[in-house]
Amino acid sequence: MGGRIEGQDGLTRGNASAKETAVIVIDHVFRLHGLPTDVVSDRGPQFVSKFWQEFCRLLGATVSLSSGFHPQSNGQTERANQDLERTLRCLVSKNPSSWSQQLSMVEYAHNSLPVSSTGLSPFECSLGYQPPIFPSLESEVTVPSAHAFVQRCHRAWTRARETLLQAGARTKAKADRHRSRPPVYVVGQKVWLSTKNIPLRSVSNKLAPKFIGPFTVTKILSPVAVRLKLPPVYRRIHSAFHVSKIKPVFHSHINPPVPVPPPASSR
Structure with missing residues (x-):
């Protein structure tokens, strides 16, 4: 969560x-x-x-x-989950019998790393300051068992931090390769909706319209997601869509509005 x-x-x-x-x-x-x-x-x-x-x-x-x-469209959580999944996979491969004992250090490492959206770590955003990280273990060893325990925690934290940094860099590089700046939408704007994932009642799927509408943007849910006002015939389809599924309407007599076919499920 x-x-x-x-x-x-x-x-x-x-x-x-x-x-x-x-x-x-x-x-x-x-x-x-x-x-x-x-x-x-x-x-x-x-x-x-x-x-x-x-x-x-x-x-x-x-x-x-x-x-x-x-x-x-819930990209923040998706990216965090991907990074944590890669980190846990690495821990499991190296410590198949004891990886679960290191989960606390993974969480601590994750919450101490700054994120790109704010430049601050989750600790700083939540607490207002960055808690101390592990100090050097070069001090004199007086209680070997305590020293060994802290050393294990330190190693687990270091491995988790390094893996998270590498995973984050890979995730960002992959996303940047496929990312293009989406148009900025406003409430009340008319848009076309892609029919790629919407089954339509049509004579031929190949001849069915690629976009339908126009529909009105009723709410900006996030920079990459909007809510549309859909006709009653589409009441079973959720009205929130990623911006990759819509495109702005540019009025032209050459390109009139496309009649909205009923969904296939309404038969």
Whole structure:
């Protein structure tokens, strides 16, 4: 579970129900960070359930789900998960029997590294300062067992930090190769919607329109996701979309609006 400052609280339980998830965040997140104003998540069953929606509403928090057909719209969490996954994979390969004992050091290393969006570490964003990191272990050894224990922690933290830095650099390089600056959209703007992931009732899929609309932008969810006002016939399709699935409307008599075909499921 990650925060908007890209800090990780390190709580995972994939099969938790909506109510169990609510208990987890109350016990382990809210008590440390306070109540949120917005909760970003994927479209897991617990997060789209009526219980979770009402739970967040009663707490005064809005619910932001990953946009339709593009889970990377929650890019901050996606990148953090990728980096942590690479780090854990490295730990497992080197310590197949004891890697789980190093998870605390992985979390500590992650929360002490600055992130590109703020230039600050999650610790600095959350606490207002950077906690001390491991000091040099060159001091005199008076209690060997204590020295050995701290040395193991230091090694685990160092390995995790180095792996996270390498993973972050690889993730950024890969993203930069495929990234282009998306258009800036505003509420009220008309856009075309890609039909790539929308099954339409059409004589031929090859002859079906590539874009439909225009539809109106009703909310800017993030720099890379918007909410559209869809007609009632598309009520089963979520109205949030990644900006890669839309494009601005440029009015022209040569390119009139495309009639919106009904979805295939409405037969």
